């Protein structure tokens with residue numbers, strides 16, 4: 001099983017959106033038994049909460065189910081997951097600090113794969129928690145997820 005973890009700050013806006021969208025794409029590709037998807041936040045403020053109303057609304061509009069509750073990133077995640085993908089540079093720095101230079105999985109910016117494939121020139125996923133731009137974040141995450149799935153399929157011959 002290939003395990004993919006999306007990480008943001010609160011685990012209520014961006015990483016749950018990526019979790020839901022990527023999961024849907026994995027399912028549509030018939031890879032649901034090969035790729036496991038989850039998300040977490042580096043912070044603890046929203047632990048146990050449903051995704052933000054803005055994230056839930058844009059997912060619903062696009063017919064993508066999501067029932068996850070926010071949880072905080074743990075040390076164990078760093079050894080459990082094969083891909084630990086940060087939404088922005090600050091999330092990445094927090095993950096790297098927690099890993100302390102040791103991790104079995106790949107720690108990267110989520111949009112690195114879309115950048116490498118030339119599908120996006122945007123480096124980080126902006127936080128809609130502050131400006132409410134959930135629709136544009138959705139488009140960006142959708143593109144990023146496709147590029148990530150392509151990358152994983154190539155790397156694992158799926």
Ligand code: 4NP
Nearest residue numbers: 008009010011012013014129
């Ligand atoms: P997220 O957005 O990291 O995409 O889930 C945020 C959610 C909550 C807060 C900040 C960002 N907060 O400060 O509570």
